Amino acid sequence: MDAYAQAVAHHRAGRGPQSIAAARQAVVEAPDDPLAHNLLGVCLTSTPPTAEGIQVLRAAVARWPNHEHLVTNLALALQSAGEQGEAWRYLRHLLVLNPASALACDRLGFLCNTWRGDREQAARLSDRAARLSPQDEGIRINQSLAWAPHDLDRTILALDAATIVNPQNTYPYVQRAGALLRRGRWQAALHPLRRALKLDPTNDDAIKHALRCQRYHAASQSAAAQGPGPGDGLLLRGPFSTASGYAHMGRRYIQTLRRQQVPLQVIGVFGHETWADEPLEAPVGAKAAINIMVPLAVEPIPGLATILYSMFEGPRISRTWAKQSLAADMVIVPTESSRVAWASQGYPEDRIRVCPLGVDAEPAAADAPPLTLVDGHGRRVDSYRHRFLNVSDAIPRKNLDGVLRVWLRATNRDDDAVLILKPGKGGTEAARRHLQNIVRQTQDHVGRAFTDAAPIVLIDQPLSEAEMTGLFRTANHYFSLSHGEGWDLPLSKAGAMGMGLIAPAHSSYLDYLDERFARLIPCTTGPAHLPYSTEPWEPFFGLDWWNPDETVAAGIISDIIAGRDKGLPDASAHLLGNFTWDQAARKLRRILADAGLLRQGDRS
Known part of the structure; x- marks a missing residue:
């Protein structure tokens, strides 16, 4: 068996050091064979990619710029190494070499979505990859991710296709449930969640989704039991356990509204939240669910008004944000600049309210x-x-x-x-x-x-x-x-x-x-x-x-x-x-009371 065949055998068997040694010998034996250089580069860049492996592939592509396997493996190695810009360049070259390359369309679509932010081009490329390779589960999943920001129906169709290809993979079921939750269909989300949990009872995301479904059901029943008119409390939903700005904002509102004796139900984005002083998971007869987050993460709850409390850092929001924001009955923003950002993309101005946040001198750490x-x-x-x-x-x-x-x-x-x-x-x-x-x-x-x-x-x-x-x-x-x-x-x-x-x-x-x-x-x-x-x-x-x-x-x-x-x-x-948090909470309560969603009462 020659060195090339030995390297292939070692590589397929997962024997990394042996495969690299044999591949080096293969290059010595056939220095002008692009496949030998390609094999050495692949062996060197297999989990995790090494700088030497990328350099081997880069040098080989410089010698044989139209060799499809070399260009493919260099692009994949660069993407794995986080060199997205260079990976993008070589994947585009690969698509020129082979317009029918499903891999090039799929990876370019993925980079369009996650690196460039071009959602429309990502969807086009992902659809093309799916047409070229309809039975590729990974391509179908990436297709669902490309459509997720702006068309949940297409997302669900792509996930359904992935489950047909591989009914034993829990991921598409959990993602389908997530898409249905973003449509406000928690009951429909239970079916794919049951499938996922039957396959893997310990699936963390499925458990968290199911827990949210349970809490949404309880909140809907509590709202219905209140009858018509404003609610007695509020439901807050957000990433409260993280270190993000939205989490800080949510925690401050929870602390302040509790001091003002407003009954709260709190549902975390990432699963079960724990609260030191008292449980905040029980329904409180809320008629409004305030989502403290970006529009793409909002999950409407049947029977409750959907409030998006968000912000943006530029002159106008994206079209994707604008489309997702339409699912909200009201958008609350902290500043005039954010109000303009939503209005400039067509969100109805009569449904936008401005409620400034508080500022902190951190009295807890005075x-x-x-x-x-x-x-x-x-x-x-x-x-x-x-x-x-x-x-x-x-x-x-x-x-x-x-x-x-x-x-x-x-x-x-x-x-x-x-x-x-x-x-x-x-x-x-x-x-x-x-x-x-x-x-x-x-x-x-x-x-x-x-x-x-x-x-x-x-x-x-x-x-x-x-x-x-x-x-x-x-x-x-x-x-x-x-x-x-x-x-x-x-x-x-x-x-x-x-x-x-x-x-x-x-x-x-x-x-x-x-x-x-x-x-x-x-x-x-x-x-x-x-x-x-x-x-x-x-x-x-x-x-x-x-x-x-x-x-x-x-x-x-x-x-x-x-x-x-x-x-x-x-x-x-x-x-x-x-700009205190007490003032912010009082302004928020007035906004909701004026909309008929919260009973003001005589709370402090």
């Missing part, structure tokens, strides 16, 4: 001391006169590349200033890669190294609530250069704690800030692209966002450091006096 931080030279951060803070998820909308460009242009290494950068929840590999890439790209773009600027201290690990408050106490300025915000929780918290604010003059900032309370940066609008790229950012495909004027921003930072700006305005009294 005694938290400032964190002790040091810069890269061992100097304590609290010894710097000017300590700027930015807390942002490492995503393109937060414009960390813009923050870094401004810092590079505005500061020098001998300035008495430091930037504290906290990338959201921290600690994720994706966030680290994003930051590493933009640091490198920013230095190249500006033509200056970060060693020539004032120091940056990166906080790259999760912090508790008390530690987050301590982090805020470490700084005296908060600096945002975001492309858009539905409601900037970190900045509003910083303002409530008395820090000086520097923010773009757009989106939610204009609802609670003006020149009396912050240094505002003028902005223009433009397409939402990935940093240093013309590629669209997936959630904003085909949409615009705001671009803050970085020259003005750099001037503000420079003036503060040089002492030309003697002190930023204090926004704490304004924010804590006009």
Whole structure:
């Protein structure tokens, strides 16, 4: 048996090291055979893909650019390695080489959906893949995902096709149930859930879906028992157990409405929620279900008005969001900019209400001391006169590349200033890669190294609530250069704690800030692209966002450091006096009472 045949046999048997050794020998024996290079690349990139394997395939494709197997395996390896842009390029080349490649159509459709955000093109490509290979279960599942954001009927048809191909796979049954729940058909969802749980009684998603069906049924019965007229309580649904902004918003509303003695039923998105003080799962005669989330996750409950309490960070929502929002009887948003975002895509303006959120100085962690931080030279951060803070998820909308460009242009290494950068929840590999890439790209773009600027201290690990408050106490300025915000929780918290604010003059900032309370940066609008790229950012495909004027921003930072700006305005009294959670909860109750959905009573 020659080396090539040995490598194939070892690879099929799952003997990785032996397959690689034999494949290397096959390349030595046949250096001009593209199949030998292809086999070595496949062996090297099999779970997980290695940089060497990708390089082998890349070099082989450079020699044989029209070899279908080589192009296919390079594209798959790049996609597995998270190199979506390059995978996209080679998959498009594969489709030129073989227009009947179901794999190319399927993977391109998947990337259109999950990486580019082009839902319409994703659906077209996925449908084409399904026509080319109708009995491929994976293709049918990807087809369902492509249709899920904007056509649940087509989603269900694709999932039905997947169950016909493989009746023993629980995934399509659970996804079908999820699609039916988003249509408000919890009873119909029980059938595929029973099938899934019969196949796998421990399936976590099926159990969570079934639990929600049970609670929706109880809420519907409770609403019917109330008879006509407003309800006695409210049903809240949201991702309350996560670290997201929506979860924070939901938890604050739960705490505040309970203090105001409003009966609550709370249903978590991800399954059973636990509550320290009392159970909040029991029905309370609610006539309104408030979904604190994005439109695509709303699940209507029969017999209850469907309220979407959401927000958007750009000038207008997507067509997919607009279509899904129509399932809601009312949309509540926290700011005027979000109201315009929904209205501009045709959602009826008479069904939109504005209810501002509260801001936090985190009274629960009021005694938290400032964190002790040091810069890269061992100097304590609290010894710097000017300590700027930015807390942002490492995503393109937060414009960390813009923050870094401004810092590079505005500061020098001998300035008495430091930037504290906290990338959201921290600690994720994706966030680290994003930051590493933009640091490198920013230095190249500006033509200056970060060693020539004032120091940056990166906080790259999760912090508790008390530690987050301590982090805020470490700084005296908060600096945002975001492309858009539905409601900037970190900045509003910083303002409530008395820090000086520097923010773009757009989106939610204009609802609670003006020149009396912050240094505002003028902005223009433009397409939402990935940093240093013309590629669209997936959630904003085909949409615009705001671009803050970085020259003005750099001037503000420079003036503060040089002492030309003697002190930023204090926004704490304004924010804590006009944007409290108690005020937010009272406004929410008035909105629902005016709609005939909640009995106000004489609750505090």
